[in-house]
Amino acid sequence: MSNRPQYPFPQPPELGKPQQVAEGVYWLRMPLPFRLDHINLWLLEEDDGWTIVDTGLASDDTAELWLKLCPLLSDSKPIKRLIATHMHPDHIGLAAWLCRHSGAEFWMSRGEYMHCRILLEDSTREAPEEAIDFYQAAGFSEEQLNYYRSRFGGFGSMIRGMPSIYNRLRDGQTFSINGRDWHIVMGEGHSPEHACLHCPELGVLISGDQLLPTISSNVSVWPIEPAGNPLQDWIDSCHRLQSLLPEDTLVLPSHGLPFRGALPRLQSLIEEHEKDLQIVLENCDEPKRVVDLFPLIFKSPVGNSMLVLATGESYAHLHCLMARDQLAMEKDANGVNWYRRV
Numbered sequence: 001m002s003n004r005p006q007y008p009f010p011q012p013p014e015l016g017k018p019q020q021v022a023e024g025v026y027w028l029r030m031p032l033p034f035r036l037d038h039i040n041l042w043l044l045e046e047d048d049g050w051t052i053v054d055t056g057l058a059s060d061d062t063a064e065l066w067l068k069l070c071p072l073l074s075d076s077k078p079i080k081r082l083i084a085t086h087m088h089p090d091h092i093g094l095a096a097w098l099c100r101h102s103g104a105e106f107w108m109s110r111g112e113y114m115h116c117r118i119l120l121e122d123s124t125r126e127a128p129e130e131a132i133d134f135y136q137a138a139g140f141s142e143e144q145l146n147y148y149r150s151r152f153g154g155f156g157s158m159i160r161g162m163p164s165i166y167n168r169l170r171d172g173q174t175f176s177i178n179g180r181d182w183h184i185v186m187g188e189g190h191s192p193e194h195a196c197l198h199c200p201e202l203g204v205l206i207s208g209d210q211l212l213p214t215i216s217s218n219v220s221v222w223p224i225e226p227a228g229n230p231l232q233d234w235i236d237s238c239h240r241l242q243s244l245l246p247e248d249t250l251v252l253p254s255h256g257l258p259f260r261g262a263l264p265r266l267q268s269l270i271e272e273h274e275k276d277l278q279i280v281l282e283n284c285d286e287p288k289r290v291v292d293l294f295p296l297i298f299k300s301p302v303g304n305s306m307l308v309l310a311t312g313e314s315y316a317h318l319h320c321l322m323a324r325d326q327l328a329m330e331k332d333a334n335g336v337n338w339y340r341r342v
């Protein structure tokens with residue numbers, strides 16, 4: 001098998017119009033108003049109802065497409081359950097709305113559900129001092145800190161509430177859908193407890209953002225867990241998927257096209273990160289701040305809108321190297337962290 005992903009469905013479906021990609025599995029595209037202009041959702045058909053995986057963003061465009069689609073789905077049978085891969089707004093923005101509208105049960109991992117509820121809480125308060133310290137330690141200027149303060153809590157505006165109750169997804173749990181077993185496989189690093197759905201009988205993996213064909217998912221340290229090591233979690237999750245998935249698995253990702261070639265794709269994701277880790281390490285012969293890493297890791301200049309993601313990703317590389325005992329950190333009198341090779 002070649003190392004390049006193979007794309008058996010090169011033409012994405014029209015927005016809001018489901019297209020079958022495996023027996024009882026439908027691909028649904030919804031718009032995103034960003035440079036990344038779409039998200040893929042998945043519909044699983046059973047004799048007595050539908051299971052939906054992810055919802056799209058809380059936008060009028062997406063809600064309108066769902067309203068057109070819902071009668072089509074429930075004419076024949078109801079939406080039984082909504083499964084959320086993870087808590088990012090493009091995935092669960094309409095979860096509360098859709099569950100209310102359809103009567104579907106809501107399923108999510110505990111880590112994702114609780115984390116999302118906490119972030120929604122943040123939209124009712126000001127940035128805490130600890131978060132400011134975290135970004136000051138990274139080397140933010142006063143102007144950048146003010147930008148962060150002004151955007152704090154913005155997560156809530158991208159989500160139309162969350163269902164007040166949930167059913168817990170667990171690693172290794174199985175759903176029988178249309179007479180076939182779908183296993184929940186958890187991943188970490190991109191979000192706290194990300195669920196993928198694997199159906200060995202169909203040879204299909206619904207991968208969420210845990211495995212994408214062309215984009216490398218953001219892996220960030222966040223102020224709520226300032227000493228976290230999500231990059232090692234991410235690399236471990238890639239290895240785990242590699243050991244679990246048969247070579248010819250059809251991967252259904254949240255962004256981009258369905259593809260085959262999961263194993264070489266996982267390998268190249270691991271290698272890209274290992275390469276960046278090496279670059280960071282080599283550049284830390286002279287002490288560096290978090291913000292000094294941006295030109296090493298990112299191809300284009302980091303503007304304010306990308307600042308938090310770039311900082312989180314840079315912290316992630318540094319913490320991974322520290323956990324491997326290859327870097328040491330010292331805080332200066334201004335509270336700024338400096339990282340140096342040991």
Ligand SMILES: [Zn+2]
Nearest residue numbers: 086088190209
């Ligand atoms: Zn995501």
